[in-house]
Amino acid sequence: MIEVAELTKRYGSTVALGGVGFSVPPGSVTGLLGPNGAGKTTIVKILLGLVRQDTGRALIHGERYRDLTAPLRTVGALLEAGCAHRGRTARRHLRWLARSNRIPLSRIDAVLEQVGLPDRAARARISAFSLGMTQRLGLAAALLGDPDVLVLDEPVNGLDAEGIIWLRSFLRRQADQGRTVLVSSHLMTEVARTADRLVVIGGGRVLADLPTDELIERYARPGVRVTARDPARLAAVLRGAGWEVRPLPDGALSVTGATAGQVGDLAGRHRIVLESLGGTSGSLEDAYLDLVARADNPPPPASPPSSAPATPRPSTATLPPSSAVTPRKDSR
Amino acid sequence: MTLRLPSPGLMPVLRSELTKIGTLRSCTASLAALFVTCTALGAVSGWSVRRAVDRGSSVVRPDFDPEAAGLAAVAYGQFALIVFGVLIIGHEYSSGMIRLSLTAVPRRGVFYTAKLLAGAGAALAVALPSVFLGYLATQAGLGAHGTTLSAPELPRAMAGAVTYLVLTTVLCAGIAGAVRSPVAALAVLTPLYFLVSQLLMTVEATAWFARYLPDQAGFRMFAVGADLPVDPGEAASLSPVLGLAVLVAWTCAAVAAGMLRLRRLEL
Numbered sequence: 060m061i062e063v064a065e066l067t068k069r070y071g072s073t074v075a076l077g078g079v080g081f082s083v084p085p086g087s088v089t090g091l092l093g094p095n096g097a098g099k100t101t102i103v104k105i106l107l108g109l110v111r112q113d114t115g116r117a118l119i120h121g122e123r124y125r126d127l128t129a130p131l132r133t134v135g136a137l138l139e140a141g142c143a144h145r146g147r148t149a150r151r152h153l154r155w156l157a158r159s160n161r162i163p164l165s166r167i168d169a170v171l172e173q174v175g176l177p178d179r180a181a182r183a184r185i186s187a188f189s190l191g192m193t194q195r196l197g198l199a200a201a202l203l204g205d206p207d208v209l210v211l212d213e214p215v216n217g218l219d220a221e222g223i224i225w226l227r228s229f230l231r232r233q234a235d236q237g238r239t240v241l242v243s244s245h246l247m248t249e250v251a252r253t254a255d256r257l258v259v260i261g262g263g264r265v266l267a268d269l270p271t272d273e274l275i276e277r278y279a280r281p282g283v284r285v286t287a288r289d290p291a292r293l294a295a296v297l298r299g300a301g302w303e304v305r306p307l308p309d310g311a312l313s314v315t316g317a318t319a320g321q322v323g324d325l326a327g328r329h330r331i332v333l334e335s336l337g338g339t340s341g342s343l344e345d346a347y348l349d350l351v352a353r354a355d356n357p358p359p360p361a362s363p364p365s366s367a368p369a370t371p372r373p374s375t376a377t378l379p380p381s382s383a384v385t386p387r388k389d390s391r
Numbered sequence: 392m393t394l395r396l397p398s399p400g401l402m403p404v405l406r407s408e409l410t411k412i413g414t415l416r417s418c419t420a421s422l423a424a425l426f427v428t429c430t431a432l433g434a435v436s437g438w439s440v441r442r443a444v445d446r447g448s449s450v451v452r453p454d455f456d457p458e459a460a461g462l463a464a465v466a467y468g469q470f471a472l473i474v475f476g477v478l479i480i481g482h483e484y485s486s487g488m489i490r491l492s493l494t495a496v497p498r499r500g501v502f503y504t505a506k507l508l509a510g511a512g513a514a515l516a517v518a519l520p521s522v523f524l525g526y527l528a529t530q531a532g533l534g535a536h537g538t539t540l541s542a543p544e545l546p547r548a549m550a551g552a553v554t555y556l557v558l559t560t561v562l563c564a565g566i567a568g569a570v571r572s573p574v575a576a577l578a579v580l581t582p583l584y585f586l587v588s589q590l591l592m593t594v595e596a597t598a599w600f601a602r603y604l605p606d607q608a609g610f611r612m613f614a615v616g617a618d619l620p621v622d623p624g625e626a627a628s629l630s631p632v633l634g635l636a637v638l639v640a641w642t643c644a645a646v647a648a649g650m651l652r653l654r655r656l657e658l
Contacts, residue, residue, distance in 0.1 A: 108497040109490060109658040125497035142491040144415065144482055151414035159407035159495040200491065 060085055060239055061106065061208060066115035068101055068263075075101045077263040078115070083241045083256075085207070088234045090254030090271075091243035094351055097260045099243040100139065103212045106241075107136050119208055131160040135201035137211040142197065145186035149176060149196050152185060153203060162204050170199040175225065190217035198226075208239045215249050227253045247347045251275075259350055266350045278346030282315040283322045286334040296329050297322065313339070401505055404496050408509035411479075418478050422517045424471035425556070429525030432464040437532020444536050457538040458545065458615045461526035465552045465613065468521060469606070472514055472556050473580055476563030479510040480649065481573025490658045499653050503568070507561055507646065514560035515553065522552045544615045551612030551631055555638065562605060562642040568649025571656075602629055608637035 061083040068076040076098050083089040091099050104110040106117045108124040119127065119134055127133050143152050153167045171181050174195040185193065194217045201209060209230075215223055230253050234240050244250045250257065257274050259267040267274055284307070287293040294312055297304045302322075303315040314322055319338050326333050412418045437460065443451050483489040496502040526549065530537035567576035584606050591601035601607055611634030629637065 104658060107494050109493060111657065127497070130497055131495055136494050138490050138494070142487055144486040144488050146416055147414050151410075155407045155410040155414065156491070156495055158410050159404055159492075161403045 060120055061210070061241055062116065062118045062121070063102065063106065064116045066102065066105060066117060067113045068098075068105065068110070069113055074263050076105075076112070076115075079260065079263065079265055080115075081258045081265060081268050083239050085239045086234055086237050087255045088230050088240040088242060088253050089256045089258060090247075090250035091241060091258050091260060092247050092250055092347065093243075093245065093260035093266075095245050097245075098263045099245075099260055100212055102260070103136075103138070103210055103241075103243055106210060107134070107138075129160040129162075129204065131156070131162060131204035131206065133204070133206050134208045134210060135204065135206035137194075137197045137201045137209075137214050139212055139216070142200075143185050143193070146184060148184055149181040149188075149199075152196070153200060156200055157203055160204055166203055166205065170202045173202060174199045191219050191222055194218055195222065207237070209233060209241065211240070211242045213244055214242060215244060215246060223249070247344060259347065261351045266353075275346055278349055280315050280349075282313055282339050283317045283319050283336065284311050284313055284339050285319075285322055285326075285336045286311045287326065288332045288334060292329075293326060293331050293333075296325060296331065300325055311335075401501055401508075404501055404505035405509055407495070408479075408505045409513070412509060412513050415478070415482065417482070418475060418513075421471045421475040421478065422513060425468045425475075425517055426521045426524075428468035428471060429464045429521040430528045432467055433461065433525040433527075433529035434532040436460065436463065437529040437534075437537065439532075441532060441534045441536050456615065457530065457533055457536060458542050458548070460533070461529040461538075462522070462548060462552050462613050462615070464525050464529070465522060465556065466606075466610065468525070469556060469559055469584070470581075472518070472560045473563045473584060474577070475514065476510060476560040477567040477573050477576045477580065479506060479567075480564045481567040481576055484567075484571045485573050489656075493656075493658070499656075500650070503650055503653055507564055510564050511557050511561050514557045518553045518556040522549055522556070542615070547631065548613040548615045551614075551635070554635065555609040555612050558638050558642045559605070559609065562638075562645045565642065565645030565647075565649040569645065569652050571652060603637055605638050605641040608634045608641075610634070612638070 063082065064080040066076050066079040067074075079098065079102060081089075091102065093099050101110060102117075105112045106119065106124060117123070124130060124134065143149075149171070150167060153170070154164065156162075157164055157167060171178070176192065176195050176199060180188070180192060185196065188196065194214070198211075198214065201211065211230075214226055218226060230240055230242065234255070242250060242254065251271055254271055256270050257267065258265060259274075267278070269277065285293070290306070290310060290312055294304045294306070297312070297314055297317075302317050305313045305315070307313050319336050323333065323336055437457075440451060440455070440460065444455075483492055492502060493499065496505075526545075527540075530539070563576065563580055566580060567573055570576050570579065583604070588601060588604045588606050591597040591604070592607060608629055611629045612631050614631065614634075
């Protein structure tokens, strides 16, 4: 059980966290989601006692991290890469870690096997490791004390496709066994596949705290995906009719809130040739972008209702490219 | 699922810190370097002095003291422990491992204490044979011009040399913690120990001050024979006990600075 309440943190005049609160119940995977710089890592570090909050509480099983006896046996933490000295072998790295919390050294072999680091690799210096192997070693370190709480900051980073699939089912298993799992990520589709619940952070505040399905339902708006011979003209016509139109990377247009019939009708009246037309069921990505955009640019109170759909989108530089794919959770 | 054990306390952390030292090549190499420097340098310098004396060379000082010569290599060997002291804390900062270390041991005072104790223990374990065998190697090199282990001041001087090396290790670890970087720590300590202190000692106007520097004060702990102060008021000569006191004060200050910086650390 993780409990975060009224957490605030300032760095100079910058407010990193402005009163964040959420809880992670046991037996579930909770995704901590937000663009880079939203405050996810700060929350994780406060939870682990690496950063001191200005006000508020961050408790694990009702205790502050630093008050835990043998914390590695209670909490398994994965911080962003680079927490190991590259001159040690993986096995020796895990050895000092095990000794610090009186963890039997036999756990080292167990966790190395669990994360799929072969024995040959475990005897090599960490400097020879790929990013994916370093990440697996970090996970091995997190699992060393057989903890019942897992706090993983950006665990997908650096993992190859095989590793990502492994991690998903691994996290699922951990939660099904009753563990408390908190996973932070800026990749929302990745988190949505595994998380039962999503806490969306933006600008140091909680923007949403909902079960994943409900978040999609509430914030993702269905729309239409359309391709035309003259997309620029179609876009102008659709916008003229008051729809929110967004060009997609493949040249298609995404029309939020419209139905295929409405778009087809409009195109026909303006004699625009359509190449394809189909409805989409709104993606989590859209929901996420929408949430973050609203947090960045709260709508001015005096804005005329006709221009309502013209919500500015955040730069895609900090976010993964948009796609109209609705993420589905893997089979449980 | 969580195994509740009695508070881990200091012992497991101490063992963990010793494991860190033993599994890092640069740490074990610097410890080995102390032993090699003390014994090899002692033997070679003793041998070269014997040859010089046998040939009637005038380069040997008339007040040459074989006892003092037996401990002279410590002044060179200390560099190995300066590096070692810097490494035990510095490598945590430079590799980013400190985040994981503090996750494993969130009580920073316990972490820091265990680290310094482990460093001091390792330094002691290597300094003892290095000083003793270094002394014997020098006497062996000197041959007939050497002395025995029976000199009355010798136990005090040897204990002084070992204590000096251990305190220097801790002092350097504290400095590395204060500047949070092995490179920055060595950039401060190397010139201080090998340039500034000797330079200030030779300039008469600054010698009164330079004798309170950690190395010059510490050297008094293992001064013997001709090097011992005759006149307590004379510049550049603290008594062995006063030398110890001054070095301990420096070490405490460095340790406190390192602790303060660790307490304030936000990762």
